[in-house]
Amino acid sequence: MLQAYLKVAWRRLKARLFYTLLNVLGLALAMGCCILLYVYVSYQLSFDTYHRHAATTYRVVNELHLDKTEYDKGSAMAMYLAARREIPQVVNGAYSCSRQSYIVTAGTADKKLFREEKNIAFTNSKWFDVFKYRVVAGNLQGLNQLNTAVLTQKQAQKYFGSTPAIGQYLQIKNIPMRVVAVVANCPYNTDQNSDIYFSFATLKQIDPDYKNYTNQWGYISSVNNSYLVLRTTADKPVVEKMLNQIAKPYFGDGIKYYKFQLLPLTEQHFDLRYGGTTQKSLLTVLIVIGCLILATAIINYINLVVAQQARRSTEIGTRKVLGATAGRLLMQFVTESVMTTTVAAVLAMGLVAAVLPVINRYWFSAQPVHVGSWLQLGLFTLLLVVIINLVMGIYPAWWLNRFNITHALKKQATLVQTGLGRKALVVLQNLIAQLLIAGTVIIVMQVQFLKNTDKGFDRNMVVNISVGQATDLQKQRLLKGTAQMPDVSSVSFCLNSPATDSQRGATLQFDNRPKWENWPARFAIGDAAYAKTFGLQLIAGRNRDSHATTPEFLVNQKMARMLMGNHWTDVIGKKLQPGDPKGIIVGVVKDFNVHSLLEPIEPTVVLEDKNLQTNMAVKLNGQHTDATLKTLQQLYTETLPTEVFSYRFIDEQIASLYRAETLQQNLIWGAAAMAIVISSLGLLGLVSLMTLQRTKEIGVRKVLGAGVSQIGLMLSADFLKLVGLALIVAIPGSWWLMNHWLQNYAYHIQIHWWVYALTGLLAMLIAFFTVGFQSFKAAMANPVNSLRSE
Amino acid sequence: MLSLKQISKYYNTGNNKTYVLNKVDLDVEQGEFVSIMGPSGSGKSTLLNIIGMLDQPSEGYMYFLNEPVHQLKEKQRSALYKQNIGFVFQAYHLIDELTVYENIETPLLYQDVKSTERKALVADALDRFNIVGKKDLFPAQLSGGQQQLVGIARALISKPKLLLADEPTGNLNSKQGEEIMELFKKLNQEDGVTIIQVTHSEKNAQYGSRIINLLDGKIDSSIIL
Ligand SMILES: Nc1ncnc2c1ncn2[C@@H]1O[C@H](COP(=O)(O)OP(=O)(O)O)[C@@H](O)[C@H]1O
Numbered sequence A: 001m002l003q004a005y006l007k008v009a010w011r012r013l014k015a016r017l018f019y020t021l022l023n024v025l026g027l028a029l030a031m032g033c034c035i036l037l038y039v040y041v042s043y044q045l046s047f048d049t050y051h052r053h054a055a056t057t058y059r060v061v062n063e064l065h066l067d068k069t070e071y072d073k074g075s076a077m078a079m080y081l082a083a084r085r086e087i088p089q090v091v092n093g094a095y096s097c098s099r100q101s102y103i104v105t106a107g108t109a110d111k112k113l114f115r116e117e118k119n120i121a122f123t124n125s126k127w128f129d130v131f132k133y134r135v136v137a138g139n140l141q142g143l144n145q146l147n148t149a150v151l152t153q154k155q156a157q158k159y160f161g162s163t164p165a166i167g168q169y170l171q172i173k174n175i176p177m178r179v180v181a182v183v184a185n186c187p188y189n190t191d192q193n194s195d196i197y198f199s200f201a202t203l204k205q206i207d208p209d210y211k212n213y214t215n216q217w218g219y220i221s222s223v224n225n226s227y228l229v230l231r232t233t234a235d236k237p238v239v240e241k242m243l244n245q246i247a248k249p250y251f252g253d254g255i256k257y258y259k260f261q262l263l264p265l266t267e268q269h270f271d272l273r274y275g276g277t278t279q280k281s282l283l284t285v286l287i288v289i290g291c292l293i294l295a296t297a298i299i300n301y302i303n304l305v306v307a308q309q310a311r312r313s314t315e316i317g318t319r320k321v322l323g324a325t326a327g328r329l330l331m332q333f334v335t336e337s338v339m340t341t342t343v344a345a346v347l348a349m350g351l352v353a354a355v356l357p358v359i360n361r362y363w364f365s366a367q368p369v370h371v372g373s374w375l376q377l378g379l380f381t382l383l384l385v386v387i388i389n390l391v392m393g394i395y396p397a398w399w400l401n402r403f404n405i406t407h408a409l410k411k412q413a414t415l416v417q418t419g420l421g422r423k424a425l426v427v428l429q430n431l432i433a434q435l436l437i438a439g440t441v442i443i444v445m446q447v448q449f450l451k452n453t454d455k456g457f458d459r460n461m462v463v464n465i466s467v468g469q470a471t472d473l474q475k476q477r478l479l480k481g482t483a484q485m486p487d488v489s490s491v492s493f494c495l496n497s498p499a500t501d502s503q504r505g506a507t508l509q510f511d512n513r514p515k516w517e518n519w520p521a522r523f524a525i526g527d528a529a530y531a532k533t534f535g536l537q538l539i540a541g542r543n544r545d546s547h548a549t550t551p552e553f554l555v556n557q558k559m560a561r562m563l564m565g566n567h568w569t570d571v572i573g574k575k576l577q578p579g580d581p582k583g584i585i586v587g588v589v590k591d592f593n594v595h596s597l598l599e600p601i602e603p604t605v606v607l608e609d610k611n612l613q614t615n616m617a618v619k620l621n622g623q624h625t626d627a628t629l630k631t632l633q634q635l636y637t638e639t640l641p642t643e644v645f646s647y648r649f650i651d652e653q654i655a656s657l658y659r660a661e662t663l664q665q666n667l668i669w670g671a672a673a674m675a676i677v678i679s680s681l682g683l684l685g686l687v688s689l690m691t692l693q694r695t696k697e698i699g700v701r702k703v704l705g706a707g708v709s710q711i712g713l714m715l716s717a718d719f720l721k722l723v724g725l726a727l728i729v730a731i732p733g734s735w736w737l738m739n740h741w742l743q744n745y746a747y748h749i750q751i752h753w754w755v756y757a758l759t760g761l762l763a764m765l766i767a768f769f770t771v772g773f774q775s776f777k778a779a780m781a782n783p784v785n786s787l788r789s790e
Numbered sequence B: 001m002l003s004l005k006q007i008s009k010y011y012n013t014g015n016n017k018t019y020v021l022n023k024v025d026l027d028v029e030q031g032e033f034v035s036i037m038g039p040s041g042s043g044k045s046t047l048l049n050i051i052g053m054l055d056q057p058s059e060g061y062m063y064f065l066n067e068p069v070h071q072l073k074e075k076q077r078s079a080l081y082k083q084n085i086g087f088v089f090q091a092y093h094l095i096d097e098l099t100v101y102e103n104i105e106t107p108l109l110y111q112d113v114k115s116t117e118r119k120a121l122v123a124d125a126l127d128r129f130n131i132v133g134k135k136d137l138f139p140a141q142l143s144g145g146q147q148q149l150v151g152i153a154r155a156l157i158s159k160p161k162l163l164l165a166d167e168p169t170g171n172l173n174s175k176q177g178e179e180i181m182e183l184f185k186k187l188n189q190e191d192g193v194t195i196i197q198v199t200h201s202e203k204n205a206q207y208g209s210r211i212i213n214l215l216d217g218k219i220d221s222s223i224i225l
């Protein structure tokens, strides 16, 4: 029997090759999308789930409740040690100070300098107890001694090539570090990815600032990581309560602003407040989009089945008379759909294997996606095939159940169907495609807006060059050198350019007010040339003078208004204490964004902090850029022989702020393109079937004198009407959805009517080209042929 | 073998019923060859479909091989007709995707007949109807007469006691028609298959042993030849 099903299915699929290909292609594309999305989603969900006690491991984080709540993923080592000592529910834990940058001296015969950017961590062997690493060589216990290091394989290779790394020495700041162990490179799905681990005990030697590190409760910084392993997940609320209790004596009255909490390790990847990089909502949206695309392909299939139902009903009737039960007839349909989807699934897997590297290169370059297990992927594909077939089987099952033999076998059976269901499906399909088109247009516009809009500063031709802990003297020499360069218009030593993701700020005291303001201000840290280099616009007062004896500040207009309301210019000359330094306000600048445009403009102080000004921002005039960069490099290596020269234009830096948005843009763009292609395939199949079924009618109309264009338009119009109908639903739907999305951004575009005009036009054009060709071909056929064939 | 008592079939058109069959009584004995005649729309096909259990009467009783068909459940009814009734259609209704061989084999598949037995039965039928040479052709490659021959072979493959044919020669020319009628006669007389056919042709009707005339859903006359 199975053989009979397979044989008939194969013959039917072959006889209708055109429709079979349309179905296979549509399903393969849709399944390919689903598989890719599955790879992406499951990859994201797997982050840091593989550690020994991942489910009961928590990161200590805190909320700082000022006017606006601030979130910090860092925690003081003092608190970590107290928690380990005093809370019995904490059974294990690890602490590190990560994302450190140093110049590392290494090598076997000839020593080389390496600039290591944010991939160095200070920790001890506990770290490797809580997090799962594979030891390749050496012993991790060595990390508990002074002056030791653990490297990843990749890093050991980089420093020492094929020479065994164990026992070799690295140097930072002239302090030697002995390599005691090498661990396997981090798996892709982790956020705990440092390449170099130095023994924690050595930190004090390297940086005197860290002298009191172990008992400073206020030393909360996002690079300080405490992880606690609890007995069970049920302990979380108790431990959180105890953390706040043990912190109390050390924070005094200030404790009321703090709320210490535990963030589950497995949530860390998704909590944007605490440095997570992936929104769970994005994953949800992707799953929904995957389902919609799949629905589009399934609708294609069902539509073609329905459209051929008239032809097929005689066969079904006959088989019933010959003794077939509804179940056996359904098996025939299912065999066909299983064959179609199986071929499509194989094709889809091939597509995924081919496309994934390309997508990783262009879309996910910042965070490439990796297939965790191909076996799992195969099982998912199998599941997909099963689900698709179940859905595609519903219609034939329903139809076969209410099937009337005598009606089907009647010679002139009235086969005029309203086709309402089919039309609804076509509308639904178009709706999906149009929502995605409109979404793409709007997201692209918003991302372009985000990337290209500067609020109150000028990004053009500014280069950031890291100078590390350069001395004042070295900075002087750099300034003198750049002053000689005709194409450098301004140089500023600063912490960051405007529009970054760094978080610095503090609450402040203004003028002679007895109380500190209850809102924090953001800091833009740099010397007096900061304003000129970044094109800040002074609207009152004067610029700062670096040589003044009392520190001088600029504030932005927003802050001036928050301090003095409408008399905001009066802030000039008043005293200000933002955090530690005390000084006076000398000028007000136009509002500029220190952060990304996701956030509104905040009160901001421009101030000097020599120790933090590790960055040299150079404004170029745009001429001889390459030559100027070369001269800059020469000057740099002469002045700072222990540093490594590298530069970055700040517009690149700004673009990287919107990585998540760029990714969303690419994903939705791809999804929209897929939805369009798949629904066009469906339309192509439908229109060719329809014209086939209406051949005779077309012949009669032509004989009666209808012209080619009249008939072509008549045939196309039926479909275009459906596209138009979908548009009517798509406009309000997408308006609502996209406005909702735009609310995520403090600065966003307005949705203009022409977005929908464009969407409609695009959808119509695509439908018209798909449908039009077939329609006009049918309209041009010689009526004599079509009428004779009956 | 077959007995219809007060069989009616009506459709609701608006408020009143339109009778297609009106209290028909009919008995057919084993071995008979009945031709049903009557003007278009008189209810011939409806009657045949009710006898073949493809359609159900609105009222009345029907007994087939002493079974009260009107009391049987769907499953039992379908088992009863699967084993005992064969159908031949005016439009042949061969399955386009299947070869001649496979078309004839299909009823056996649905009755779960074993493969070896199937092969023997189909080979037999091909032989008997002289279509061995055509067994691998598809319906579209055959003439109308040949298609109907396959249709009959298919109807007879599971050795039914009753053969129902609705205008079996309606789409054929007169020579092909005659051949089919000769075949029916032979089946009836040599193999003892009971046949009920609907026909418009007076001449074809003469092949049978009885002619029933339907008019407006009632038996107008029943003539034994
Ligand atoms: N589903 C239906 N609803 C209403 N009337 C029907 C239906 N099916 C058949 N009829 C009517 O029943 C009558 C008898 O049909 P049929 O038995 O096919 O006649 P014949 O085979 O003698 O030409 C016709 O007038 C036809 O219109």
Ligand SMILES: [Mg+2]
Pocket: B044, B045, B046
């Ligand atoms: Mg009829």
